[in-house]
Structure formats: structure tokens, C-alpha cells
Amino acid sequence: MLKNFWYACEFSSAVISKPKQIQMLGERFALYRNPQGRVVALKDQCPHRGAALSLGWVEDGCLRCPYHAWKFEADGTCSHIPANQPSVPIPRRARVDAYAVQEKYGFVWIFYGDLPEAARPPIPALPEFDDPGLHPIYYETKVNAHYTRTLENAIDFAHISVVHTGTFGNGFDREQTIEEYDVSEEAWGGNANILFQQYTKPKGFLKYVVRPSSSQVRAKISFYLPNINKLEVSFASGRLINFGTHIPIDEKTTLIKRVQFRSFLTTPMADPLFYRTNAKVSREDSVVAESEYPYAIPHNLADEVHVPSDALSLAYRKMRHRYLAMGWGIDSQNQLAHPNGHSIESSLTLIN
Ligand code: FES
Ligand SMILES: [Fe+2]
Numbered sequence: 001m002l003k004n005f006w007y008a009c010e011f012s013s014a015v016i017s018k019p020k021q022i023q024m025l026g027e028r029f030a031l032y033r034n035p036q037g038r039v040v041a042l043k044d045q046c047p048h049r050g051a052a053l054s055l056g057w058v059e060d061g062c063l064r065c066p067y068h069a070w071k072f073e074a075d076g077t078c079s080h081i082p083a084n085q086p087s088v089p090i091p092r093r094a095r096v097d098a099y100a101v102q103e104k105y106g107f108v109w110i111f112y113g114d115l116p117e118a119a120r121p122p123i124p125a126l127p128e129f130d131d132p133g134l135h136p137i138y139y140e141t142k143v144n145a146h147y148t149r150t151l152e153n154a155i156d157f158a159h160i161s162v163v164h165t166g167t168f169g170n171g172f173d174r175e176q177t178i179e180e181y182d183v184s185e186e187a188w189g190g191n192a193n194i195l196f197q198q199y200t201k202p203k204g205f206l207k208y209v210v211r212p213s214s215s216q217v218r219a220k221i222s223f224y225l226p227n228i229n230k231l232e233v234s235f236a237s238g239r240l241i242n243f244g245t246h247i248p249i250d251e252k253t254t255l256i257k258r259v260q261f262r263s264f265l266t267t268p269m270a271d272p273l274f275y276r277t278n279a280k281v282s283r284e285d286s287v288v289a290e291s292e293y294p295y296a297i298p299h300n301l302a303d304e305v306h307v308p309s310d311a312l313s314l315a316y317r318k319m320r321h322r323y324l325a326m327g328w329g330i331d332s333q334n335q336l337a338h339p340n341g342h343s344i345e346s347s348l349t350l351i352n
Pocket of ligand 1: 048065066067068
């Protein structure tokens with residue numbers, strides 16, 4: 001896991017005045033929206049007895065602990081301890097970590113790290129989110145796998161015709177070769193373009209957008225450190241863009257929050273069709289990602305075998321290694337989501 005980045009950790013619509021716990025990077029965060037509409041993010045662990053502040057309540061824009069009602073300001077300082085006589089001062093250590101927050105592209109982003117504001121990597125530019133011609137749907141999937149594996153899965157060209165035979169991959173021959181491609185590096189990320197030939201057997205809704213007479217499919221795949229993927233697919237009659245933030249809950253569990261945009265069939269009445277297909281696609285991907293071992297991608301590039309179609313994931317690995325070498329790694333041993341070693345069923349939740 002990497003520190004010193006902005007993490008898109010929740011859909012903006014899901015953060016309201018009632019506090020909510022977010023699990024990420026082996027930590028717990030309490031998020032709430034104050035009366036001015038600003039999102040506040042605090043460490044979800046009271047310094048008094050460790051209770052989860054997210055079970056408390058918001059009062060005057062501050063958060064009250066559910067156990068002894070200590071009051072925490074948005075900057076994490078404690079301003080009231082009800083059990084104290086008025087003359088008793090508040091201990092200096094009675095404070096919780098507060099995190100910088102931005103809301104952008106329909107997400108709440110938390111900065112996790114120790115860089116001053118001016119030195120922080122920016123949130124990537126994602127212009128699709130401001131394009132009124134694109135219709136979005138929102139959904140999320142929990143996967144029992146390390147986020148480096150789920151992210152790599154999302155930027156992998158060569159698995160589509162193999163893993164997705166039950167969905168959109170069925171349009172290809174099973175043994176689809178991948179043309180050699182170049183990786184373009186951009187600030188904090190990389191991308192590659194591919195022209196898939198012979199997408200001749202579209203299934204499901206793709207039958208309506210990929211014409212057999214024009215069987216070429218153009219795809220651009222991008223990644224942005226630490227955990228974002230974007231897939232843009234162009235057919236003869238439209239564009240489909242999949243965006244995902246692979247939220248590392250802990251070293252074995254990832255919550256992928258996704259937005260899919262489409263330029264065709266933009267009526268919301270068509271949404272259930274896309275949700276259904278995406279649920280199947282997510283299950284197809286989860287099966288392989290959950291099988292990968294070791295859980296995280298290896299530190300040593302030579303520990304796995306690479307071929308030309310892996311060029312984009314190699315670029316991701318190398319870029320990630322650069323930041324690990326700079327000391328931006330977090331080695332979290334916390335297993336928040338399943339502390340007793342139970343495996344988590346992959347599941348998909350639709351966000352309305
Ligand atoms: S545990 Fe939070 S006030 Fe006591
Ligand atoms: Fe996939």
C-alpha cells in the first residue's frame with residue numbers, strides 16, 4: 001500500500017450528516033458531513049478508550065464519541081469532556097488524527113500521508129465526469145484479494161477473451177492475440193491503446209452497439225497511482241468508459257467502487273441491463289483475482305514471468321516500485337475486514 005496519495009474512498013452521495021465508518025489502508029476512518037456541507041474525516045478511534053467515533057453523533061459540526069461523549073472538532077482536537085468538572089483541563093493528548101478531504105467527480109477523496117499540501121500528487125484529471133453526453137451508473141464490488149491484483153486485472157488486455165467468455169469477451173476468438181503496443185507514461189500513471197480486430201460475435205447489449213460489419217473495437221486503458229483504473233472502449237456506434245478506485249481495505253481485501261459511463265442507450269431505463277452485465281463481469285474477474293498468490297504483486301519483478309501483452313502492468317509495477325523505494329510504502333498488518341480469517345464472498349452492490 002502507498003501513502004502520500006489522495007484516495008477516493010466513498011461516493012459523495014453516501015456521506016451524510018450521520019457519521020459513517022470507512023475501512024481503508026488497514027485503518028478505520030469516521031466520515032460525516034457538517035452543517036455547512038463540508039465532509040470531515042477523522043481517525044475512527046477515540047483516544048480515551050478506543051471506541052469507534054463513527055457510532056457517535058454530530059453536534060455543532062463536531063463529533064461526539066458514543067461512549068463518554070467527548071466532543072471532537074473537525075481538526076481532531078477535543079473541546080469538551082462531559083465527565084470533567086469545569087476546572088479540569090482537557091489533556092493535550094485528547095485528540096484524533098484529522099485528514100484533508102476533497103470532493104471531486106462524485107467521490108470523497110482523503111489524503112493519506114505526511115506531505116505538505118503543495119507537495120501532494122494531484123487527483124487525476126477525469127474529464128468524463130463532467131461530460132453531459134455520458135450517462136453514468138455507480139456500483140461497487142468487494143473482492144477477497146489485494147488491490148494490486150484487482151487493479152492489474154482491470155488494466156490487463158489479454159484476459160478479456162479468456163475470463164469474460166460469459167459476457168463481453170465472448171465477442172472474440174478465445175485465442176485472441178494482442179498486438180504489440182506502446183505504453184505512454186503520464187504524471188502518476190500510464191496508458192496504452194489497442195485495436196482489437198475480429199470482435200465478430202458480440203453478445204448481450206453489445207449486439208446493439210457493435211455491428212458485425214464493423215468488427216473493430218478500440219480500447220484505451222489507463223492507470224493512475226495509487227489505485228485507479230480507466231478503460232475506454234470505442235465501438236462503431238458509441239463509447240463505454242469504466243472507471244474504478246480499488247480501495248485497499250487491508251492486505252487481503254479490496255472494495256472496488258466503480259462508475260461506468262456510456263454514450264449510447266443513455267436512458268436510465270437501460271441501467272438494469274448494464275448493472276446485470278457488470279455484476280457478471282465483476283464475478284468473472286473476482287474468481288481469478290482471488291486465486292492469485294502471493295496476495296500482493298511481488299516486490300521483485302523477476303518473481304513472475306512477463307510477456308509483451310503485460311507491458312502496461314509492468315509499467316504500473318515499475319512506477320509503484322519507484323514510490324516504494326522513496327519510502328512511500330505502508331506495511332499494514334491490520335486485517336480489518338475478516339479478522340478471524342473468514343473469507344469474504346465477492347459481492348456487488350448497486351448504488352442509486
Ligand atoms: S471512549 Fe470515547 S469518550 Fe470514552
Ligand atoms: Fe476483466
